[in-house]
Amino acid sequence: MSKFFPLLLWVLGSLLSVSVHALPAVALHYGAAPLADLKVFDIVVVEPDHGHDPLLYQRSGSQLYAYVSVAEVQPSRRYYPDIPTTWKLARNGDWQSEVLDQTPADWPEFFANRVVAPLWERGYRGFFLDTLDSYRLAAQFDEAAQQAGLVRVIETLHRRFPGIRLILNRGFEIVPRVRDKIEMVAAESLFRGWNAGQKRYEEVPAASREWLLGQLQTIRQQHGIPVLVIDYVPPHNRSLARATASQIEALGFIPWVGDSQLHTIGVGNIEFQPRRVLVLYNGGETVALNYTNAHRYLQMPLNHMGYLVEYADTRQPLPQGIYRDRYAGVVTWFSGFLPATKGKELSRWLLARAGEGMPLALIDDFGFLPDRSWTEQLGLQVGDLGMQGTLQTIRQHPMMGFEIAPPMPGREYEPVRITNKWSAQATPLLELQDQRGQRAVAGAIMPWGGFVLDPFVLVTLPGTDQQRWVIDPFTFLTQALRLPPMPVPDVTTENGRRLLMAHIDGDGFPSRAEMAGSPFSSEVLLKDVLEKYRIPHTMSVIEGEIAAHGLYPQYSTQLEDIARRMFRLPHVEMASHSYSHPFLWNQEAKHGTFLDETQKDYHLELPGYTFNLEREIVGSVNYIQQRLAPTGKKVQIMLWTGDTAPSSEALAIADRAGLLNMNGGDTFISRNQPSLTAVRSHGIQKDGYVQVFAPITNENIYTNLWQGPFYGFERAIETFEMTGHPRRIKAVDIYYHTYSASKRAGLQALHKVYRWAQAQPLHPVFASEYIRKVLDFYTYALARDGQGWRVRGSGELRTLRLPASWGMPALAQSQQVAGYREGAEGTYLHLTGDSARFQTLEKTGTAPPPRPFLYEANARIKKWQVNANATHTEFSLQGHVPLEFSVAHSSHCQVRTGQRVLAPVRTTTAVRADVQMFELTATHADFQIVCPTR
Template sequence: MRQAIRPALSWLLALLLLPAWGLTAHAQSQARPEEHVVKRTILALYDRQSEETIRLSRVGSYATMPLHQLGLKVVYHNIRDPLPTPETIPGLRGVVTWFGGEVPEPLAYLRWATALLEQGIPFAVLGDTGTTGAPVEQQDRFLRHLGLEATGDFRLLTYDMALSQGEAGMIGYERAPMRPYPSYTVFRQGDAGATLYLAAKGGEGADHPLVIIGENGGFAGAGYEYYFDPEIVRGRWIIDPFAFFSRIFRVDGLPRPDATTLAGRRIYFSHVDGDGWRNISRVPGFRDRESGATWALFKKAWEPYPDLPVTVAPIAAELDTKYFASADDLELARELFALPHIEAATHTYSHPFVWRFFRHYNAQKEQELEVKAGRAPSTEGNRWDRMMASFNLTPQDRYLISEGTAADEHPVMRAFANVPWSLENEIAGSARQIEEVLPAGKKVALVQWSGDTSPFPKAVRETRAAGMTNMNGGDPRFDPEYPSVLFVSGLAFTGNGIVQPYAQASNENTYTNLWSERYYGLRYLAATLRNTERPRRLKPFNLYYHNYSGEFPESLEAVVSILDLARRSEIAPIEASRYAAIVDGFQSTRIVAIGGQDGGSVWRIENRGALNTIRFDDAAFQAVDFGRSAGVIGQRHYQGSLYVALDPVAKAPVVALAAIDRTDIPPAADRPYLIEARWPLRALQPGAAGAVTAEARGYGTGAFTWRVEPGRSYAIHVLAGEDEVWRGRATADAAGRLAFTVDADGLRWLRLELSPEAAGTSDSAS
């Protein structure tokens, strides 16, 4: 599913990213003396010669998610490109490396790395240091920051080796080191103050550090940071990556932009790629219908779940009468998108399989590939031949992308090569085509990447220019087949100067061996959803699949099983385009510590876009100080973390924390605040004597829990303009929890009014 090896980024890439990073630089130049911009950027080095792409490198695949979880941004740089300076990467907090051998020009690299370390920029070194061929004295200037000292030795045979563990809590996160122990480079502990977590017992009585954290960095040796079996492409962490990176980059106590939670609840979103729009279905009742797979989903998975929004992304060529669309196809699309909880996206116009081919498009080359694959029309412009060649569009077509691994296979680059290629047409043009079947007021807001989901930078920039967000790739899984957070991808791909938000769950392809078996496989998404929620929330609740999931009864039932799970879960449902915008906000967020350095108690949150949750970890005994805060809607303690809900209308909210002495009840405050809600809020206004108003919008019924004065009764009024759409009463419990559910249509912004009642007024929960 994912392989090990490599990431990229050069000083030129740093210049390309300056528009995004420049915000931080501008903030630093504007910050007052008593303010400090929190640095959030981690530079991830990789070797492109040994690792095929950034996306499949170890830092790109395995290290990025824990770093994102800690609230840090990641940029990548190929070690073979000119090394960047901190000035080209504003906000640089640290560097992570995960080399598989010697770096080119190790002396030049050591000088560069040591200069950064001496400026206080820590290094997290996993695997090889990449510098063992350099003179020992040059290595030691670098290694002493990690708590190490070079010996120049290497231990190949480990059959008689014993391990010793130091401070607890770092080793054995998902598995312990097991015999036969890997060979290792022999280091000595070079700093008595360094924290040693794992060592090999040396024959001379001295321990050889294998995992250690020093004054300004840390090291986890190759084979002792994680276990990986290349035969089955599976692995598990040996070190705790969250603790390892947190301690090295010193992020304890810092606010963390959070893309998993909204209004105190786990985010839910669902998106559907349009592959299989016109496919036949074997589901009873839909077998004889044109586009039966889509009809089956429409009637069984979409229409019956108006409380769960779904973003559906057709391939535009299948809604274009110049190519494949029939009148029935267009009518189906109009009926589908008329449902208010269905958002429209685009899965491109012609469904490219291999995006890199189109970076420098060659029409003649594509035609040759089509002829070899037997897909070229027998007569120029023969629409019928083309349609029959690709009618049942499923992942099976992707076997044709194997670059000719079998004598009778030939690669094709996209599903519908009779559509003239143009990048503008694939992005903005596909949106225009799909919008022809949308009801008034709806627009296409999201591009869902097709094929290998690895668009070249210009393609991603084209989505931004067209005013859309973008998503796909990543394919995270965490279940018995992929039993590790190693296979939980980060929030986005951020290499090559772009931000490409990833899907936050894998689709049915990885569960069904590319739609060739186990058509019920998407049921096992439930395991990933469970494992990425406990013991720590790593991901939102994302249901991601294709139109061809309507082909078989068991595949359709698998989709419905996850929808039913969502209904049983405490979630905040939103549209997929909104989630992609939240990930964009994670990247752009700027945090300013007020009145102190990192670890202070007051922060201003800027440039956060659609992101409206800030998380503090290990914060059970901390709470929002509403008297010193601004633009904060509410707070909730969960899993030892404090989730702070920000008001979307607040441009630069301020979050101040104070100590509390109880963790069993919601913290007291001098004003009502939101604990959690299914409908996210905005424009909250506290009133006199405990009154509060806000605007709310969401899917399903509006469940809310507020913290108010214990035992206080409230009248609740919900208005659409001047019209009252719901009213009720509720009384807070002894801990101050005021819970009620608004039974009304929340698809438009409604005004929520909470008015405290006089003592003695009769009340009833509604």
């Protein structure tokens, strides 16, 4: 191991690996899909022609290695036309490639210049060298000369590209001659392989396996070089992939078990945890995705459980390549039948997924009339069951009646019967019986997933637009999709405390307040709110309202001055609320919306203006930056206006401009509407762009669109409380418009809400910080790592919510974890950076001696360093308000800042008995926890 040891340290150290494995986690992925999921691995081998950016990717802590074929070339490669005919030894018919002679004197330089150099210039520093043994496909060859040619290629690469890192695929005979120049040796098909000629997966014959095993053990034992073994199994057979990887790892090799094309995420010495759920919907049922039932009601529970939602409109071709490597399940939500051809397509598609073992959750309506193949495979009888008279409920599962009792089905209701095939394995959710004693069900958990049908999903309260859940969506989705317990990336919390933010839409900036002297409402807001409550605020303006070329040129000088004074405040960040305040961002959806068709162009009537997305977004930001921003401060956020449903084009424009975006969602649960149907998701993804929703809605909802009562915003406190317990689903977001300061009742409501927030143990952040957490949620990667977990994000999202059943985190067996705090739903784990590795006491089985840890804080951890025996901890906190933090297991220790020993404060807050709380007037500081040596 001596010659490889420095390289191994580099892999484990500079790649920021948090694994307890002695060897790096390696993945191979030759597909064109985004690589965000794979960043949890240390090394990812990719097909470089897909255009990946290795320099951008390495910021995640992972490294891309480029696949390059040494002894074969396919006609699609750019350098193929320049290869002399005399260099071609043979043809590989299985892969439609030419086998190249390794003996020509010019070949090593050609390979370095034409193949590797362009990739090196793009930022690749690691290379996976394939097809080293392909010369054996030729009818005649000089083996010694071919191997000498391969050695010259490797030596040339090291001479031309100092620091290059190489993984050889086979080439066993040349390993002794280049072992100081390679990082790893790979081999394919130790237990299971892919027969390219016959296009099938096969088990490797025992004799072939024993020969290959001998070669690999020699390389590892005699040459001290790690070995990567690549086996192949069908992409839907996750259990076989897992078992094969375990066989390989038991032999001391790095495993990677993937599909024949390496287009899916396989199983290695860590296993990626899929977080995606594919939701199928009929786009013809609504004017936009934002208004579909699936998005409005289903995405929030999935987000809260840690899952991402991808949508597929059944009007388009149904997606392919939906496997358990990246998808946790498939959900459908239809309100009626699809067109006949689409219904048949959907039926076949769902049967194929079920046959591959993908869990299905079917909600509201199947979307088609199931045929015989459907009923036989899924064990459901649908249609005319011969039931007569009124149906009565005879048995109800506990997950039914979540917010309202199941209704009585009407005459038009068509029940479902579970056939004998699955009756013993099914769990009925609601059993119905007719007057003759015939039975049926309205939903069930099935071996293939589960279903629940209308009207037993949601009920609309008579005479209102309010809904109630009949079924518990959390429990149903968990059981139907077989969702395993996992760490949940949590955007509501940091260091144990719920987040607090405040953001203001600029509407009404020029309006006059109903107060003495009729000041501008913006002036009242500045003096009575922004200068009083020194928590992070995000303030926006509408250019068309305050600019000299806008609606009120006579007041522009005064209005711009107010905006400049707001933006100079250190606790205020700048945002745009557009140029003309569009009421409708997706112009293709004008018809069929709630908007009045007479509204001209759906924006403020600015003279001579024609709606333009670039002008609304980029132009308004430029105006603020050039006219209103103090030196050194930049506009970071676009706050959507009107229907807050931007098209993917609008999201793309904001993204290209480097802007974050937020608004929409309208979470407004209250005692008047005490239902989780009024709580929205983290955001919505459109064509790869994420619209981040405001955690809580603004005062418009509470004041009946500002018609009164004008004190109504004080009811936001109800929303804060109901989204904090029993589930902490949302951050506290004080969100309103400038015109709230135009009426005394509105202003008093603001003061009441701010005072409530000040009295809570919260963690203040800017809206930009919250938005980045949500974006991090969308690309966060989790993987099972032995008895623990490995996670990687961008470093913005720093909290994982662990299931309560796992017990407490095992801090001594974890890295980049500062501490934890118990919560109603589980344990909030505090991370110190963009990656972590951790275990829990449930897995370790033993309780280590207690050590000091961070219990909670209202600021971000900038440093956390613990010595070997946990007697000395150095850490730094940086926040936006005076620091408050608590340390557990520290009663026998000193907590210091500089040379000063801190005294814990007395508190009535219900915390653990072993927790000490500290307060400072500073907003950032360095600390030490010094404990006596045990």
